[in-house]
Amino acid sequence: xxxxPAFLALFLYVSLASGYTLLRDDENEIIWPSVxxxxxxxxxxKSTLKENFEMWYNGEVNRSRIDFYDGTVKKFYYGDTGYEYxxxxxxxxxxxxxxxxxxxxxxxxxxxxxxxxxxxxxxGQTMTLYDKVVDVWTSVEPQxxxxxxxxxxxxxxxxxxxxxxVQHVSKVYNYDLGELTSHVITNFYDFSDEVxxxxxxxxxxxxxxxxxxxxxxxxxxxxxxxDIPSELDLAFDLYTNHHGKQYQDSEHQRRKAIFExxxxxxxxxxxxxxxxxxxxxxxxxxxPEELSYLTGTYLSMHQDPDMKPFPHNLAEIDDLAEELPxxxxxxxxxxxxxxxxxxxxxxxxxxxxxxxxxxxxxRANGERLxxxxxxxxxxxAWGYDNQGCNxxxxxxxxxxxxxxxxxxxxxxxxxxxNDGICRIQNMxxxxxxxxxxxxxxxxxxxxxxxxxKYGPVxxxxxxxxxxxxxxxxxxxxxxxxxxxxxxxxxxxxYGTRDGEDYWIVKNSWGETWGEDGFILMSAKNNxxxxxxxxxxxxx
Numbered sequence: 001x002x003x004x005p006a007f008l009a010l011f012l013y014v015s016l017a018s019g020y021t022l023l024r025d026d027e028n029e030i031i032w033p034s035v036x037x038x039x040x041x042x043x044x045x046k047s048t049l050k051e052n053f054e055m056w057y058n059g060e061v062n063r064s065r066i067d068f069y070d071g072t073v074k075k076f077y078y079g080d081t082g083y084e085y086x087x088x089x090x091x092x093x094x095x096x097x098x099x100x101x102x103x104x105x106x107x108x109x110x111x112x113x114x115x116x117x118x119x120x121x122x123x124g125q126t127m128t129l130y131d132k133v134v135d136v137w138t139s140v141e142p143q144x145x146x147x148x149x150x151x152x153x154x155x156x157x158x159x160x161x162x163x164x165x166v167q168h169v170s171k172v173y174n175y176d177l178g179e180l181t182s183h184v185i186t187n188f189y190d191f192s193d194e195v196x197x198x199x200x201x202x203x204x205x206x207x208x209x210x211x212x213x214x215x216x217x218x219x220x221x222x223x224x225x226x227d228i229p230s231e232l233d234l235a236f237d238l239y240t241n242h243h244g245k246q247y248q249d250s251e252h253q254r255r256k257a258i259f260e261x262x263x264x265x266x267x268x269x270x271x272x273x274x275x276x277x278x279x280x281x282x283x284x285x286x287x288p289e290e291l292s293y294l295t296g297t298y299l300s301m302h303q304d305p306d307m308k309p310f311p312h313n314l315a316e317i318d319d320l321a322e323e324l325p326x327x328x329x330x331x332x333x334x335x336x337x338x339x340x341x342x343x344x345x346x347x348x349x350x351x352x353x354x355x356x357x358x359x360x361x362x363r364a365n366g367e368r369l370x371x372x373x374x375x376x377x378x379x380x381a382w383g384y385d386n387q388g389c390n391x392x393x394x395x396x397x398x399x400x401x402x403x404x405x406x407x408x409x410x411x412x413x414x415x416x417x418n419d420g421i422c423r424i425q426n427m428x429x430x431x432x433x434x435x436x437x438x439x440x441x442x443x444x445x446x447x448x449x450x451x452x453k454y455g456p457v458x459x460x461x462x463x464x465x466x467x468x469x470x471x472x473x474x475x476x477x478x479x480x481x482x483x484x485x486x487x488x489x490x491x492x493x494y495g496t497r498d499g500e501d502y503w504i505v506k507n508s509w510g511e512t513w514g515e516d517g518f519i520l521m522s523a524k525n526n527x528x529x530x531x532x533x534x535x536x537x538x539x
Contacts, residue, residue, distance in 0.1 A: 028122035030137065030155060030163045032114050034059040037199075038165075039190040042227065045183040046261070049268045053227065055113045056199045063200040064111050068225060069271060075225065076202040077111045085202040086223050101208035102223060111228060115153055115168050115186075132156065134166055143253065146175035164191050172257075182257065217242035218279060226260045226267075235263070236285075243282050255285040266469055275500075275522070276473030281513055283468050291468060294509065296346025296391035297460050297488035299533065304395050306402060308437040308538065310446060321445035324452055329493035329504055334367035335359040335455060336492050339517025340374070341510035343417035349392035350377035351508035352458040352488040357401060359456035359492065360539040361431055372431060373412035380404065380422035388419040394458045394488055394535050398436035401537065405430025439534040442526055444501070448494055450536055456492050456506070457536045460485035461521070461528045470514045474502045476522035485529045494523070503530060 041052045055066040062079035076085040087101045120137040127133055137153040150171045155163040165188045172182035202208070220238055224231035236256045240246065247255050262284040269278050283291055312320065330336050337358050342351050354372045362369045378388045381400035386392030407427040409415065424430070439457060440446035450457050462480045474497060493504035501523035511517040521527055 028135075030117045030120070030153075031161060032112070033162045033164070033193055035193055035195050036114075037190070037192040037195050038113075038188045040186060040188045043185045043187075044261075044264065045185070046181070049264055051227075051264070051268070056195045057112060057114075058195045058197070058200060059112075061197060061200065063197075064113065065200050066111070066113055066225075066227075068227070072271070073225070074202075075228075076200065078202075082106055083205075084223070085205070085208055087202070088222060101202065103205070103208040103210055104223060111230070113228075114165055115151075116229070117153065120151065120153055126154070128154075128166075135163070143172075143250075147181075148173045148175070162193075164188075182261075221263075221280065226263050232256065232260055236260075239280065239284070245285070258287055259285040262465075262469065265465070269466070274476070276475045276520075277471040278466065278469040279471035281469060282510075288465050291465075293344050293346045293389070294342070294468065295348065295463050295486040296389070297349045297352075297486060298385075298391055298393050299460060299485055300385060300393045300395050304399055306399060306435070307395060307535075308435050310437055310440045310450070312440075312446070312449060314440070314443075317440065317443060317446045317449055320449045320453075324448050327493075327495040328448070328452060329495070330359055330451065330456060331492060331504075333363070334369060335362045336506060337369055337371055339506060339511045340415070340508055342374075342508040343415075345378065345389035345417040346391045347374060347378050347389055347417075348488040348508050349386065349394060349397050350374040350381070352490040352506075353377065353394065353397035353401065354406065355490040355492075355506055355508075356456040356458045356535070357406060357431065357433060357537050357539075359490075360433070360454070360537045363455050364539040370431065371409045372406045373409040373415075375409070375415045375420065376407055376412045376422075376424055376427075377401075378418075379420045380424045389417070392488075394460055394533065395436070395438070398433075398458075398535055398537060402433055402436060405432045407431070433537040433539055435538040436535055437538060439536065441533065442531045444523055444531065447491065447503075447531060447534055450534065451491065451493060454536045454538070456490045457534045458488060458490055459505075459530050459534045460532065461487055461489055461505075461530050463487035463528075467519070467528075468509075470519055472515050472520075474500055474520050474522045476524065476527050480528040485532060489519075491530070491534070492518075495520075500524065505530075 035058050037056050039054045041050060043050050051068065052070060053066055053068050057064040064077045065075065067074050072089060074087040082105055083103055084106050085101060085103050087099055089097050090100045119139040119141060121139060123136050123138050125133050126136055134154045134156050139151045141149045143149055152169040154166040156166055157163055168186040170184045171180060174181045217238055221235055224235040226232050236259050239259060263280060266278040266280055340351055342348055351374050354374050358370060358372050377397055381397055384400040385396035404424055407430045411427055412423060439450045447457060462483045462485055464477055464479060466477050490506040491503050492506050495502055502520045503523055505519045505521050507514060507517055507519055521530055
C-alpha cells in the first residue's frame with residue numbers, strides 16, 4: 001500500500017477552535033453551519049488513493065461549490081437557478097491543458113457536501129492528540145448478506161451551537177469473504193464561516209457548453225464526481241444503461257460500490273499523465289477476481305519437441321533488423337481479421353492462436369483472410385495442455401493446430417463462449433500449418449524480424465486491472481514486474497512514438513475495449529513479459 005500521512009496526525013484542527021469554546025449539547029443533535037468553507041482530503045486505504053478537495057457552501061444564497069485535485073476540477077451548484085457547472089482541463093492537438101466549462105439543468109437544490117447524519121447515533125466524546133474534545137457519532141448498518149457498513153463521525157461543537165466536522169471514517173466488512181472490503185477516511189480542516197459570494201460564481205455562464213445526459217456516456221461522466229452521492233447514483237445509472245446491465249436492489253448496491261472504486265482508480269491514473277489513458281468500460285463494475293476469466297493463459301511446463309527453433313542466430317537477427325522499416329503494421333497488409341470477443345470464457349489462448357494462424361494463412365494466400373474457429377480449439381484441444389474456457393497454453397494450441405488443423409467459423413459454427421462437444425471430425429476442410437517456432441525470447445529485434453518475415457506472433461503477457469481499463473496511449477505497467485504472464489494476445493506490428501518504441505497488440509476483449517480492440521504496449525524493459533514466450537505458425 002502506498003504510504004499515507006498517519007491519519008492521527010491529521011487532527012491538526014487548532015483552527016477549528018479559534019474563537020470558540022466547547023459547549024456540551026444535551027440534545028445530541030448535529031447542526032451543520034449554514035455557511036462554510038473547508039479544505040479536506042479523502043484517504044482510501046483499499047485502493048491507496050488520496051484525494052484532496054476544497055468546498056464552499058452558502059445556504060443564504062442557495063449556492064455551493066467544490067474543487068478537487070487542487071482546483072483542477074471545479075463544480076458549481078446553483079440552487080437558485082437549477083444549473084450545475086463543471087470546469088475541468090482538456091488537451092487536444094491544438095491546446096494543452098486548456099479549461100472547458102459544461103453545464104446541465106437540474107431541479108435539485110445546491111449540494112451540501114457535509115456527511116449525511118440521518119443514521120448516526122451519539123456515542124460519547126473523545127480527546128484528540130491536541131487536547132481537543134470532540135463528539136463521536138456512529139452507525140452500523142447491515143447490508144445484503146453478511147455485510148456491515150460502519151460509520152464514525154467526529155465533530156467539534158462550538159459555543160454557537162454549530163457542529164464542525166473533523167473526521168469521517170467509513171468501513172465495510174464482508175463476513176462471507178472474511179475481509180474489510182472498504183476503508184475510507186475523510187478529514188476536514190481550515191473551517192471558516194465566511195464565504196465570499198464571488199467564490200460561488202462560475203464566471204461567464206455563456207462560455208459553458210450544454211450537455212444532454214444519456215447521449216454519450218464517456219462525455220456525460222465528465223460532469224460527475226464519485227464524492228457526491230447523488231452524482232454517483234446518476235453516473236452508475238448512466239453506466240448500466242450504456243452497457244445494457246440490470247441488477248436487483250442488493251446487487252445494484254454492490255456493483256455500484258465496485259464501479260465507484262474503479263471510477264476513482266481511472267480518474268487518479270489519468271491525472272498522472274503517464275503516457276496512456278484509462279476509461280470506464282464494461283468491466284468497471286466487476287472485481288479482479290470476477291474478471292479472472294479474461295486471463296486464461298498458462299505457461300508450458302515443458303518444451304514441445306515439435307517446436308522449431310527460430311531460424312536466425314543473434315548476429316543474423318541484428319543484421320536483418322537494420323533493414324526493417326521503423327514502423328510496421330500487419331493490418332496494412334490485410335493479414336489481421338477484425339477484433340473478436342472471448343466474452344465470459346477464459347479462451348484468450350485460443351483467440352490469439354487463431355489470429356496468428358489467420359494472419360499466416362492470409363500472407364501465404366495472397367492476403368485472402370479467412371475467419372477461423374476459436375470454438376473448435378475450445379472444444380477439441382484438451383489433450384494439448386488446454387482446458388477450454390478454463391485456460392490453455394500457447395504452444396499447446398499451436399501443437400493442436402499442427403496435428404489436427406483448424407476449420408473456418410462458418411463451417412464449425414459460431415463462437416459460444418462455453419465448452420462444447422468437439423465436431424472437428426465432421427469438417428470438410430481444415431487449415432493446416434507445417435509447424436510452429438518460438439521467437440528468440442527477450443530480443444526485440446527478433447520479434448520485429450518475425451513480424452516482418454513470418455506474420456503475427458502470439459505472446460503471453462500479464463493483464464492487470466490497469467490493462468482491463470486501458471483506453472489509449474503507450475501502455476506501461478510497473479506492477480507487472482512482480483507478477484507472471486496470464487493472458488494470451490497477438491502482436492501484429494510495432495512503431496515509434498515520440499522516441500519510444502511500442503508493440504501493436506490485438507486483444508480478444510471486443511472492439512469497444514482499448515483502441516478499437518487493440519493496445520499499444522511500450523517496448524521498454526520487456527513490459528509485462530511481452531518478449532518472454534513469443535510463438536508463430538509456419539504455413
